[in-house]
Amino acid sequence: MLSVNNTFAKIQTAITVEKYTELFSELEHCNEDEQAHKIEKMIEMNNEMKEGNIITIFTTELFNQMDKMIEKRKLSLDNLLLLLKRVWSCKGLKHIWGQRFACSSLCKRFEKLIVDEEKKNEDKNEKHFIDLFECYISLNNCFPTELQTICMHFLLEIASNKGESEEIKKKVETALLTLSHIDEYYKIGQELYLNEIKDIIQYHQEHRNLSQLAYQSAWQFLIGRLFLDKNLRDTIANELSFVKEATKELNELAKSVNNKRKEEDKGEKEVKEVQIIRNWIYAINHFVLDYPFFDEKSVGMFCSLVGLCNAARENERELFRDCISLFETAAYNEYSSIEVFSKSGVFDLCLDEIQQPTMEDKIIWSCLRFFLGVLGRLERKSFWEFCLMGINETKRKIAAKMEEDGYEDTITSFHEIFDFLNSKKIRYFFALSSDISDYFVNV
Template identity: 45%
Template structure:
């Protein structure tokens, strides 16, 4: 078996068994077995996924392709589903980029790119580019000019049919695997990405996951190209679009069901989580305008209030985003207080079912907000505004019993610091606002 676990779950055992049978089947049987395997992948959790999809397995696929026991086109049916699941669930594994299959895919990309247009196999070229980006974790920089335009061409399809949209989503998810620190010029993507977003805003042709993915790609590119801020905010109206998408997704999630009752599908919940991660990146790095900040913070607070009883991971990302908003020097603390961010964090920290990481982020929010409200202002009008905000924050915290709540966590400060490797002040006064 290819799993490294001593004991296997039923899913991993059945999947491994089917994989072993692949090289002894004809092509029709191989397609059938891969279809069964793809269904099983949907039932996996992260641990099961990592135990099956090892370097050894990817090497075995490479060998089967090499000796013509598994056609490349059929192997891709499995590998695209593996990549899709890995990206959608945010599972980090580096087994593929340690395998010989990665080298084979890079060679195919190089070879196809060298061919004249009439000799290229466009379908294989697109499939290999998608698999390479979704399965790999460390891309060669020379892959970007070879693959990005190819994937954008697929993503630019304006068809609304379900099958066409599946191809668009895969292409956009593959592009999203390029990290924010991986730099390539805007000439490779900006025109196409802008057109994809604008066309959707007018015609609503993209699936929800596709629209989230195209925006996430754009926000990540901003981190290496600050000149994109005007396009993202003024031309493409990110704040307005994010608010609308979150509002629609909130209607689709079953907020009353607990984790154990929801199963593993949860498509809208997954997309909402991805939007929160995109928003968090935006809040961390953009110079937010007051009206846009109000829109985004209010949207996050609405999601938080829906999620706090049964959706811990969503709640965690909401609190994390509010904490990061407090840390962004372009955000006025009084705007956060006015918008209800402090109220939301207060509600959370006073709950009985808190986990340690959420406690940590709540305490960080108060420490950051308190510290910024204590900063000196040179401008007399700004100083008066800051003092008014401090007084309001103090009254609110006293009214809600926040000091008693924070004090109750004091003995945990050292433990939380050690567990999460971030600095958390041990001085109680750093979490309170004094006028």
């Protein structure tokens, strides 16, 4: 049966790819209006396609073909930008675009267009310029120093506009969203962005002038820089109060997500809000990788995440998985207090999930890695743990929680897994099987 399903899936993929490719090849035989109509059809298909199909279609060869069509005036640049702006929104494919697009002649064309547009000074077409950046940055994983300077200056200038009109606010949102897609592995000097992005964030904290997406995008860009520049930690945590702001935004967004409705019944606004929440979780995940969290504000942030998990448990499983994965990341931060997990309810949540009659492997995997991280921390008895809350008290609390009513059915298998891992001297998360729920007692 599995073989039949796989064969059917491959046939469907081939049909989809062929239809999409056929539509694209027809573009060079159409006028600009007809091209726009066909591109709308391609965008609709793009929204419905699986990531695997998109990966199959958008190769370096296709990007080169797009460049030739532009050069021969068989495809308008505006229509191509319209198509590409929708393509890059596909989650999880950035690294693939970066590899394929950067090697293409279309990438070189975009770089030349950006430099040429910048030289126009007062005569530059702002919308055209930002569309170019939006596609170039989102499809690429690095860019030359000259373009880096142009990019930062132009996008931050737009994002710093304090105007109240809807048109200005939309431009600001687009500029910040574009900035947020700059790869975290790409280093940018603080002198190119820090004062401006701090001003944007602090002005919003006082006046609340940005949309939820724009504000989150500003933080996403700044948190991304933290990966290669640890000197930003104090600015992010203290000067800009990241924990407090993230907690406030999550609480506000969670109110507007109707978790009783199924995904297919949700309006565009609700789906967008769920994506913004996921982006906040992604940003928090980066923050807790190595920054100490131990105070009441940290407890508040994790309480918000636990509340979000409880609300999303039934109808927003992807959101739920993201939160559990974040807890797993936080458990391996050796400079933070484990007691935050106890006070905020993270222990209860992960233990409760392990006890569910039906288990989802990815979630159980993260739950177990969370406990492995906590137990590994306790065994090492770090100085921070002694100072902040006392090692023995924490061990007692965890042991008591594991023995509470309702846990008896799974505690045997839970200990069996850890005993096995310890006997093999396995200490790292990747040692856990991806089908980990198979090892549990069937409750």
